[in-house]
Amino acid sequence: MSTTGHLIEVEGLRKSFGDTAVLEDVGFTASSGTCTVLLGPSGSGKTTVLRSLNVLETPDAGVVRIGEAAVDFGELPRDKGLRRKEIRDLRARSGMVFQSHNLFPHKTVLGNIVEGPVQVQGQSPEEAEAEARRLLEQVGLAGRETAYPAQLSGGQQQRVGIARALALKPDVVLLDEPTSALDPELVGEVLAVIRDLSQQGWTMVIVTHEVRFAQDVADQVLFLHSGVVAERGGAEVLTDPQQERTQQFLRRVLEAR
């Protein structure tokens, strides 16, 4: 794949489970420092696209490139070691924030954040802890270093999850419905932190149902339907959709609020 100046290039992603096609030829690009929002009804394939970016799902075909690292799923190396290395290199480019945070329950807040930098990236514990404290301050959780995840509220847990993803200093932050599992009164604090990241210039790909929030942060919106990109554009897609399926979806989501 040629270098086009984009940080992320996704091309021709296909995936099916048995006879059911989940993704059919999905592609997009994103520049450094931009925020891409993936929208769509459940089953549209948006989460599968996101999880393909760090190979939690393995597409049947297509190419994902982030920075220098690329994986061509249609032509994965036969050699197991080589294949693993390609995938590991691509994964190292992104950090992930999960819908249900997936913090390590047996590690403290600080332990969760420094786990990757120390154990995987080989940073010194002192260095990693200093960075972790800085990140905790950024997400508004200074002072909770020694707490265990179970001692935190859902919003706090998710903010630790964000700090954990940032600690790896990834090129891209992937967020999979980061507020969907939260009680409504906790959604705001998490969105505020994400908005902050966007302003600091982090490159992000977000799957979310928070349309108003998406309007604020999105540089690019992809509306997926039945495994294809039904509509794409800037944030204006959310206020002035051209496709009927997009209009229907937005109406339903906004009415539900």
Added chain:
Amino acid sequence: MIVVLGLAVVGTPGATAGDEQDRPVLRVGTEGTYPPFSYEDGGDLTGYDIDVMKAVADEAGFDVEFVEAPFDALFPALDSKRIDVIANQVTINDEREARYLFTEPYTFSRGVIVTATDTDDITTLDDIEGKVAAQSETSNWAQVARDAGAEVQSVEGFAQAAELLVQGRVDVVVNDNIAVLDYLASTGSTEIEIKGQVDDEISKQALVFRQADGDLRDRADAALKKLAADGTLAEISEGYFKADVSVEDGGDVEVEGSGGGRSTWEVLQDTAGPMLVGVLKGTIPLTIISFVAGLAIALGVALARMSSVKALRLPARFYISLIRGTPLLVQLFVIFYGLPQIGIKLPGFPAACLALSLNVGGYAAEIIRGSILSVPRGQFEAATTIGMPYRQLMRRIVLPQAARIAVPPLSNTLLSLVKDTSLVSVVLVTEVLREADKAASLTGEFLPLYCLSALYFWVICFALSIGQDKLEKKLGRYAV
């Protein structure tokens, strides 16, 4: 662990009788629970057979090393070359002569028929047809009873047979008159008595060697002849029986009772020490070694069982199925008595550790697998996305969480293991229950002695369950 044990096999120095040394070390198998022939007095092995064996060894220039085991384990131990000779009132008969080498007899005795005192319809061998007899399965007296038409119930030794008579669970016991007299004198029992003689024939007991050890037998034989000629045998016999049982008509036997007329309390006091030694040298090290090795095996097998590689998955499944589908006792027998026949000979303690470890491994593997599977999918994903390879992910993220889930069921496995160690006396390893058996064989105090051994087990298990609570708290500290 297996590797270590494997090396132990190769590295075991040959204490075998086949060595053409000047002073071969003879491993002597004996019950240790058959007074007055072979029993423990204050922790020391003694008895008529023991003294005779020592005298023979002195004369013939052997070094001896006594190995205690239930009677029914003695011949298998001889066959599997774990012992070289049996000194335990083994009666000479045709079947045995066909398979083994006997020395000249050193005991002439009569078989007697023993029943409960209030049984009055059994006085001769003819009367025991259709009756139930309690005997050591492989003893000559069991064969006598069987030949007379009795149904034989297998027991560990004469004391247990006598106890079954007292309890009315069996009708008759056929045994050597001296052992019976000793039992009666030791226990003061009036509940059983000698009702008759087996027949007029005198039975002869001798030392038994393997067929291949003709030269050892010949040396022992020459020594016995010399000891008979110089009066040593007669002297040993007089000391125990006030008669010379080493010749055919040595006079009437009189015994004082090896058990020595102690009160129940004194018996318990005397036995508590050796039982504690059994705990410290048998039960506890067996438990620790087998549990640690078993967990290591279990972890490997659990991971293999979950592997995507079929060549790992299938053997793991087979192993688990084999261990869970066969009795531990059979596993012990296969490893201890079976493997030597294909050249793998482990001493008793390592063999017991191996069997128990493999057993723990099979059960704990499924516990560990279940615990790993119960760690949420998201934990694997989160660890993957921060870049962890499989090993690191398992070690740092999944296993610590699985450990917390596994502690209660693994504690059950551990407690079962503690209690399963009581089975290992069948492979010649001494532990608590074996000590209780030995004391009971002298005194007949089954209830207090078995209760005492139960107490030891209970104390160990109680301590472990406190440890379990502490561990659960420690591992669970993060869950609020």
